[in-house]
Amino acid sequence: MGTPWRKRRGIDGVSFCHPGWSAVALSQLTATSASQVQEILLPQPPQ
Template identity: 90%
Template sequence: MDALEDYVWPRATSELILLPVTGLECVGDRLLAGWSAVARSRLTATSASQVQVILLPQPLE
């Protein structure tokens, strides 16, 4: 997998965001592998091999 710096991250919006996940990562109660889709999230790069995903509260419909 390429280094984190090689990716251009989209701005966090209400659209679907795809991000690379190295190996297996646990997000909430879900175990993810490979490419994962995260909706309405804020992405923060913490290192070249780790990505932190902060899920924002969703408005009630």
């Protein structure tokens, strides 16, 4: 139970120390997750 909390704390620490880098990484992660969700929810019709 303590591991996820420690990981989140580590992420918060990175964003606190390097807000610019964290913002870029977060935006890339969000874009990747969004594209994966679109592939799952909106499958391409077979051609």
